[in-house]
Structures are given as C-alpha cells and as structure tokens.
Amino acid sequence: MTTTTGAGAGSTVPHVADGHDLIRVHGARENNLKNVSVEIPKRRLTVFTGISGSGKSSLVFDTIAAESQRLINETYSAFVQGFMPTLARPDVDVLDGLTTAIIVDQQRIGSDPRSTVGTATDAHAMLRILFSRLGKPHIGSPKAFSFNVASISGAGAVTLERGGKTVKERRDFSITGGMCPRCEGRGSVTDIDLTQLYDEDKSLAEGALTVPGYKAGGWNYRLYSESGFFDPDKPIRTYTRKQLHDFLHRQPVRMKIAGINMTYEGLIPRIQRSMLAKDREAMQPHIREFVDRAVTFTTCPECDGTRLNEGARSSKIEGMSIADACALQISDLAEWVRALNQPSPSSSSRGYPTVAPLLTALGETLDSFVEIGLGYLSLDRPAGTLSGGEAQRVKMIRHLGSSLTDVTYVFDEPSIGLHPHDIQRMNDLLLRLRDKGNTVLVVEHKPEVIALADHVVDLGPGAGAAGGEVVFEGTVERLRTSGTRTGRHLDDRAALKERVRKPVGALEVRGATTHNLQGVDVDIPLGVLTVITGVAGSGKSSLVHGSIPAGSDVVSIDQTPIRGSRRSNPATYTGLLEPVRKAFAKANGVKPALFSANSEGACPTCNGVGVIYTDLAMMAGVATTCEECEGKRFDASVLEYRLGGRDISEVLAMPVAEAEEFFAAGEARTPAAHRTLRHMADVGLGYLTLGQPLTTLSGGERQRLKLATHMAEKSKDRHIYVLDEPTTGLHLADVEQLLGLLDRLVDAGKSVIVIEHHQAVMAHADWIIDLGPGAGHDGGRIVFEGTPADLVTARSTLTGEHLADYVGA
Missing domain, CATH: 3.40.50.300 (P-loop containing nucleotide triphosphate hydrolases)
Structure with missing residues (x-):
C-alpha cells in the first residue's frame, strides 16, 4: 500500500498505487468551477463540502456523474438514444477512471397515481410473486396482482414456421391482470361538476361555455356552436337527451368548420384529454384553478382505493390480501413476513420452504425501510406524495439490494428530513454501499455525515464567482485544522x-x-x-x-x-425584473418591454431562450448556445442601452450580492429592486445570479x-x-x-x-x-x-x- 497527498492539505488516503483506483478530474470548468483538479479514491466514501454555491454540485453532479451517464448513453443504439435526454459533455480537460454512476437525488419519483412506494422498489414485485405462489384461491401469475396490468381477452394472428413454410394462424389470447376496471389502477375516480363547464340558462350564442380557452368566437367555441348537432340559440337546459349527449359525450367525428377540417368530440372527453390528462403542476395557473374547481377526485367505489380488481383482492395468505399487505405500515408488514418465514408448531401452513428465499429477500427489503427511518410508510403510498428526502431514501433502498459492485453512487444531502436519531441509521446504509466495493460520493453539510468520510473535498472559498476552487482535500481530522470555512465551523x-x-x-x-x-x-x-x-x-x-x-x-x-418554464429565473419570480426594466427604460427613453427576453427585446433567432434546440430525428436532440446573441437572450440593439454602465444581460448575470450594491446608489439606484435583493441576501442567496434558471435551484x-x-x-x-x-x-x-x-x-x-x-x-x-x-x-x-x-x-x-x-x- 502507498499513499497519495491531498491537494492543499498534506493529507493521506491509503490506496493501491494504480491509476485505476482513482477518479481523476483535471481542468473542470462547469458553471463556477475554476479549472478544478482533484483525484478521488475509488471504493471509498468521499464527502464534498463547502458553502451553498461553492461548486459542489457542479463538480459531483454536473461533471463526474453527468459524464458517466453521457458515456453510458452513447453505448445504446441511435434509435434508443432518441428517447433519452440530451447530455452535453461537461467542460473538463481530463476525466478518467469513471465507473457507472447511479444518482440518488431528491427529485420526486413522478406524479403518476400508479407509481407507489412499492412499485418504486422491488417490494411490490416480490409481494406479487409471493401471492401468486401462496395465495388462496390461486388466481394466476404475478401479473394477476398488478394494478398496472388490465385483464383483457381476444384473438389475433400469429406467424409460425411449419414444414418449411410460413403460415398464419388465428389464436385466442387472454391476459389476467389485477387492474381495477373502474379506476384503471389509479385508486380514485374523477367527477366533473357540469356547472363549472357551462351556464345551462344561456345558449352557446350567448356565451354559455365557461371553460378556459373556450371564449366566444374562438375555434374551440365555434367547434360546438357551428357543429350542427344542436341549435346554438337555444339555452342548454332545453336540449333533448340526444342533443345533450352529443354536446357532452359524442365520440370523435370529422367535420368542416368555416372550410377547415376539424375533429368534433363531446365536451367532457375533450376536456379530459386536453386538460385532465396533464400533470396538474405543469398546468398554467388559470387552467389549474379551473381543474381544481371543476373536478373532484373520490375514492374508487369498486376497489375502495386499492387499485385492484375483485379477483386480486380475493386471494389471501393467512387471511390477508395483497391490498391489505400494501396498506400496512411497512414496519408491521416486515413482522408479518417474518412470521410467514417461521415454522409454527400450531399450524402446518406456516413456514413455506418453497418460497423461503423470496420471504428472506422481501423481509430484508422491508427491514431496510425501517433501518433508514421510513418504516412509517406503506407500500401503497403514492410515490408523488413523498418529500424530496423521503424520495431519496426510497431510491437508496432500491440500490441496497442490487448485486452490482464497483459502481459510483452519488448522493445529494441524504440527511435532509432526518432527525439526528435517524442520521446514524442512514450513515450505516452509506457504509454498507461502500463496503460492497462501491465508490460513494456525498454532497453534504451535516457534521454527522462529514465525520463518516474516508476522504473530504472542500470547495470554496466563497460562493458563485468567489467559489469554484478546491480549498482542501484530505481526512476529516485534517479538515478540522485546515483553516477553511468548513473546517472552522465543523465543531x-x-x-x-x-x-x-x-x-x-x-x-x-x-x-x-x-x-x-x-x-x-x-x-x-x-x-x-x-x-x-x-x-x-x-x-x-x-x-x-x-x-x-x-x-x-x-x-x-x-x-x-x-412553477415556471426554463425562461423563469429569480429576477422574474421575485418581481425584481419589473422595476429594473422600468429603470432601464427611464434611463434610455425607450419602452420597458425592450428589456424583457420574453417580449420585444428577445433575440429573434432563439426567441429569448438563449439556446437553440435541434431535433435530430432518431438521434438525441442537441441544445447549443445561440450564436446570434451568444446566450444573452436579447436582441443586439437592446444591449446598446445601459444603466450604470451595464446592459440588461450583464445585470442578469450578476450575483445577488453584487446586484444589491449596484442598485443601491448612483445612476442605477432602484429602491424597489434593492429591497428585494437585500431580502434575497438575508436568506443566504447572495451567490445566485439574477438570471439563473429556476429549474436549477435546490x-x-x-x-x-x-x-x-x-x-x-x-x-x-x-x-x-x-x-x-x-x-x-x-x-x-x-x-x-x-x-x-x-x-x-x-x-x-x-x-x-x-x-x-x-x-x-x-x-x-x-x-x-x-x-x-x-x-x-x-x-x-x-x-x-x-x-x-x-x-x-x-x-x-x-x-x-x-x-x-x-x-x-
């Protein structure tokens, strides 16, 4: 064994003297990183520290993990890559020694109602296998207990090779799934309040429709008023049963409106397709307000919210259905599974030797939930309702049972949402991942987690433009005496x-x-x-x-x-941009709209986005910086106007702390902007730039x-x-x-x-x-x-x- 000296600290980390035992990063310049070079020992637990905005995530996620994932994606065919997100190569000179990176972050686990804690891990799959083997009455394979698989039957043609010839035969088929037919596996059904869709005392000609986007005279409105299925001058309450059915429920039919081919369908299926099928959080505010007002979600009366059909609910083990098992608190379910795995002198049905390995694996997975402080959840808990910290720990459990070794696990503040009592249990799981032969990289602030590290990389010394440097690299003991901001405050x-x-x-x-x-x-x-x-x-x-x-x-x-698009940033969200635009307009004698990248001031080439998105058909799409505005988002003529010697793009590139000083005095003095900036600095956001996309914020x-x-x-x-x-x-x-x-x-x-x-x-x-x-x-x-x-x-x-x-x- 030999040692390597940590940058700037004189620390030592034991490792085999072989470049293959290091992840080497040289010349990293992502975001605020300033030609960062660092060597990270493999099969160790390395914690990255530093104040908010110092460059931790830029190094760990945007450089190391991003390049690993990009290289993995390149191993797939061009067709498969077309369905994957575009990943640009990080701005770094040398990056080698990478292994497969698995990111365990705080992103929510989707909002699909069919996604649950059980389906997000292996727990539900193992439970389905268990019930397919032991459930009485026996109803079929594991699919019969899945609320993501519908029960269908029919007939179709199959192609066979017979006697050297290709023949087609018609075959009957049947798939037995566990999905509730009423709610389609969602557990809830929707009811639409018709009074929120139209005023039945008015006619279409009088503006009866009250749905957003169905304004009188618009195409959505004309589709109904000119369809010919009902008299547009009659109040809706006077419609016959057939007319009301055509108005609300008619199946799609092609027709011409004002010489234009259009598809007519009933108002309810049209709204369900165009509005209700979308993620609520992605809706525009006025659409979301309408949906909240017009739609009520109630527990499915057929499955009582279990998402499962009657057959799946009827099969039981020791008197418990799979729906009952998924509704149990996980700590209680773990005890039930352990009881199944133990022979009982009073019952020959206990102790199932044919599924003993499955029961052991399921029990270990459920115990992991308890160990990491999630034993209070149930497997039927919708995944979209988990907090960021809970979601991260659920993902962690998914990887604990993995047979993969020598991979790189990347964690983003795994202590979030954890009581000090729970942090120690989480630390034990991090060590288990490391001890299986994996490299564990953790971005963290909590001293209890930092103390766990085999190796520490501290970034700083400040945030934003004042950060982006490795100020310490070595052991926790040496960090305490290093004199860095983290070292001084660690205790x-x-x-x-x-x-x-x-x-x-x-x-x-x-x-x-x-x-x-x-x-x-x-x-x-x-x-x-x-x-x-x-x-x-x-x-x-x-x-x-x-x-x-x-x-x-x-x-x-x-x-x-x-909520907001990729155009949204701290300046737009806080309302700060409004007084800034007015200040620019007043100083230059022009309209405020010129200083909005979403309005008249937008670069005509990229429409104010700053990048050009190129669709390469089956190849992955590419986002490139707009050559016309060089990513500044504004038309060149707008950048000629200045306030306090800065153009609008330069102002949006300022960190909050710099902008606070800029708008405090002189020609640029803008009290309304300065007040907002002061509060942003007060809450510790002085390092954020005014134009940073909101989608990049933690x-x-x-x-x-x-x-x-x-x-x-x-x-x-x-x-x-x-x-x-x-x-x-x-x-x-x-x-x-x-x-x-x-x-x-x-x-x-x-x-x-x-x-x-x-x-x-x-x-x-x-x-x-x-x-x-x-x-x-x-x-x-x-x-x-x-x-x-x-x-x-x-x-x-x-x-x-x-x-x-x-x-x-």
Whole structure:
C-alpha cells in the first residue's frame, strides 16, 4: 500500500498505487468551477463540502456523474438514444477512471397515481410473486396482482414456421391482470361538476361555455356552436337527451368548420384529454384553478382505493390480501413476513420452504425501510406524495439490494428530513454501499455525515464567482485544522438562549387527527420562534400543515418546485425584473418591454431562450448556445442601452450580492429592486445570479427564494410564517445567518413556526413542541412542549437526548 497527498492539505488516503483506483478530474470548468483538479479514491466514501454555491454540485453532479451517464448513453443504439435526454459533455480537460454512476437525488419519483412506494422498489414485485405462489384461491401469475396490468381477452394472428413454410394462424389470447376496471389502477375516480363547464340558462350564442380557452368566437367555441348537432340559440337546459349527449359525450367525428377540417368530440372527453390528462403542476395557473374547481377526485367505489380488481383482492395468505399487505405500515408488514418465514408448531401452513428465499429477500427489503427511518410508510403510498428526502431514501433502498459492485453512487444531502436519531441509521446504509466495493460520493453539510468520510473535498472559498476552487482535500481530522470555512465551523455548537421571549397568544389545536395524529391537543405560541421537531414520520408536517389553516394571516413556505418554464429565473419570480426594466427604460427613453427576453427585446433567432434546440430525428436532440446573441437572450440593439454602465444581460448575470450594491446608489439606484435583493441576501442567496434558471435551484434554495419574496411584499397583514426545514442546503457557517433572520422576523412582530431537525435551530428556539415517540402509528403524540432548556434538562425524548449532547449538557 502507498499513499497519495491531498491537494492543499498534506493529507493521506491509503490506496493501491494504480491509476485505476482513482477518479481523476483535471481542468473542470462547469458553471463556477475554476479549472478544478482533484483525484478521488475509488471504493471509498468521499464527502464534498463547502458553502451553498461553492461548486459542489457542479463538480459531483454536473461533471463526474453527468459524464458517466453521457458515456453510458452513447453505448445504446441511435434509435434508443432518441428517447433519452440530451447530455452535453461537461467542460473538463481530463476525466478518467469513471465507473457507472447511479444518482440518488431528491427529485420526486413522478406524479403518476400508479407509481407507489412499492412499485418504486422491488417490494411490490416480490409481494406479487409471493401471492401468486401462496395465495388462496390461486388466481394466476404475478401479473394477476398488478394494478398496472388490465385483464383483457381476444384473438389475433400469429406467424409460425411449419414444414418449411410460413403460415398464419388465428389464436385466442387472454391476459389476467389485477387492474381495477373502474379506476384503471389509479385508486380514485374523477367527477366533473357540469356547472363549472357551462351556464345551462344561456345558449352557446350567448356565451354559455365557461371553460378556459373556450371564449366566444374562438375555434374551440365555434367547434360546438357551428357543429350542427344542436341549435346554438337555444339555452342548454332545453336540449333533448340526444342533443345533450352529443354536446357532452359524442365520440370523435370529422367535420368542416368555416372550410377547415376539424375533429368534433363531446365536451367532457375533450376536456379530459386536453386538460385532465396533464400533470396538474405543469398546468398554467388559470387552467389549474379551473381543474381544481371543476373536478373532484373520490375514492374508487369498486376497489375502495386499492387499485385492484375483485379477483386480486380475493386471494389471501393467512387471511390477508395483497391490498391489505400494501396498506400496512411497512414496519408491521416486515413482522408479518417474518412470521410467514417461521415454522409454527400450531399450524402446518406456516413456514413455506418453497418460497423461503423470496420471504428472506422481501423481509430484508422491508427491514431496510425501517433501518433508514421510513418504516412509517406503506407500500401503497403514492410515490408523488413523498418529500424530496423521503424520495431519496426510497431510491437508496432500491440500490441496497442490487448485486452490482464497483459502481459510483452519488448522493445529494441524504440527511435532509432526518432527525439526528435517524442520521446514524442512514450513515450505516452509506457504509454498507461502500463496503460492497462501491465508490460513494456525498454532497453534504451535516457534521454527522462529514465525520463518516474516508476522504473530504472542500470547495470554496466563497460562493458563485468567489467559489469554484478546491480549498482542501484530505481526512476529516485534517479538515478540522485546515483553516477553511468548513473546517472552522465543523465543531460549531449553538448555545441555549439565556432568555426566551414570552408569547403574545396561541394557536389552539384541538383533537387533531390528520394522518397519524392521535387526537392531538396543543397550543402553538404566537409572537415567538417555535420549533416543531420529532423523528421522521412522527407527525410534524401533519400537525403544522394539517392544523394551521392557510389564510391571509399565514405564509406557508415549503420546498416544492416553483412553477415556471426554463425562461423563469429569480429576477422574474421575485418581481425584481419589473422595476429594473422600468429603470432601464427611464434611463434610455425607450419602452420597458425592450428589456424583457420574453417580449420585444428577445433575440429573434432563439426567441429569448438563449439556446437553440435541434431535433435530430432518431438521434438525441442537441441544445447549443445561440450564436446570434451568444446566450444573452436579447436582441443586439437592446444591449446598446445601459444603466450604470451595464446592459440588461450583464445585470442578469450578476450575483445577488453584487446586484444589491449596484442598485443601491448612483445612476442605477432602484429602491424597489434593492429591497428585494437585500431580502434575497438575508436568506443566504447572495451567490445566485439574477438570471439563473429556476429549474436549477435546490429545494432549500427554492424555499429561501419564496421566503425572500414574501418578505419583500409590502403587505403587512401576514403575521404567521411557517417554514419547513429552512436549514436544508445551508452550510454550517450560514445557519447562524438564518437564525439572525428568524430573530428579525420575530422582533418585527411576526410569529415564526419552523419544522426543523437541526440542533442549532432547536437550541435557538423560544419554545419546542416535540412529537413522537416513534414514527407512523408509533408517533402522532406530543411527547414534550416547553423551552429548549427544559427539554435538555429532562432528556425525556430522543430529541432531548440529542440536543443535550449537542449543547454539551
């Protein structure tokens, strides 16, 4: 064994003296990276640290993982590549020693209602096999228990080779699936409120249709008013049964309207196809508002929400159907599976030797859920309802059972959403992946995870343009004495407050039963900083979001994606661009619309997008920087206009911190813009550029951007701020800044309620409400309420024990 010296630290990492045992990155320049060179040991756990915006994700995800995936995609045929996303080669000089990269990030696991926790892992597939073998009565293969497979029968032609000749024969076929025929495996059915589609007292000529996009005189409207199936001058309530059927339900038929070929179909199937088939979150706001108003989702009455047909529900093992098993809390299901795997002296039916390996594998998978703190979930939980942290841990479980070795697993803050008690269990799983012979790369801020590392790469020294350099590379011990920002703050511990604020009132919650809450009664104090804590799944979000009514007095700020296209950026989202455009217009004596890349100022070649998308048919499409505007998005004539010596594209390329100074004084002084920028800097987003696409922001960055936007609003009627893990994505050094911000909100007369696991925030609270004692049905109760000092003194809960250790009590 030999050693290699870490960059800038003099650290040593043991490894075999062979280039094949290193991932070598030389000259990486993605985003803000400044010719970064680093050598990462394989089959080790490497943690990447640094403040938000320092370049961690640019190095790990946008360079190493992106190139691995791009090279893998190139091994497929041109036809297959046509169905894959386009991946450009990262801007790097040398990148070798790569292995297959598996990204385990916080992206949600789709919103398809047929996607569940069970289908997102191997658990549901194994459960289907189990019921196909042991279920009584026996109803068929594993497909018979799948709500993604319909039961169909029919006949078709098959081609056979017989006696040297090719012949065709007609064969009957039958597929037995488990899908409920009523809801088609979704578990819910939709009902449309007809009163939201039209005013039955009006005629079509009088504008009866009230569906967005069906304005009188438009083509959608003319399709109905000129179809000839009914009199457009008659009120809809006077239609005959046939006319009403043609209006609402008629099958598609071709016809000519004003000499143009069009397809007519009933209003309901047309709306279902054009609106309801789309992802709700991708809808335009006015369409989404209409759908929420016009459509109601109810549990399917035929399958009672199980998604399965009667046959699949009738087959049982030990009195339990597969629907019953999927509805169990996973920790309980694991116990049921273990009982099946054990012979029982009282029953010859127990202990199934033919499926013992399957029962063992299923039990291990379910135990992994419990180990990682997700035992409170059920396999029938829709995958789209999982938080980012839950989704990441579900993906992690999927890979734990993999037979692959010597691959690179890439994690993005796996500690998100985890109580300190749960982080240790998650750490154990990271080590298991490493010990199977894999390379594990983790982007992380939590000291508990950093301490786990075999190797640390610290980026900085600052964020954005001030970052993008490797400032330390080596062991955790040497990081502590390295003098870097991460090293200096690694052992930071917040102290308990000497004095806590007194509440000025309380939000009374009585008999709360949302999800797993067990009739909770609690008074949430107002006028102070209140922290709601507890292990993952204990009921924190259920208490806060389910019991605090949203209204004009409450601002609820979470980490859900911000709606918008690739044109959206912090400047457009916060409303900052509006005063900036007006300032440019006033300084140059022209129209504000010229300074919008979505309006008159757009580059005519790329239409203000900044890139050109080229469709190469069966080959993967390519996105290239627009040569006309060089990615600046604006017409060249617009860039001749300046404010404070900068054109509009240069302003949008500024980091928030620089722009805050720019708009504070001189010719560029714009108070409205400066106020918004100040709030963005206050929430720790000083490194973001004003024109950065919103699609590139992390969950924590999205939440802080929403918070900054609300703080910049002039409205004074919102007094209660509800935040969901605002420390997500924050470096150790930035947590102190966040605490100062929360204090300023409270001192300004606001009530701040925070769902949080970070001990520094707990220690800084005026009041703590701790839920537990466990997760799922083992939680849902108030186990402590009082000051942080009282919680530390009592040490009566898991939170109390960890907080006491944190503050050194």
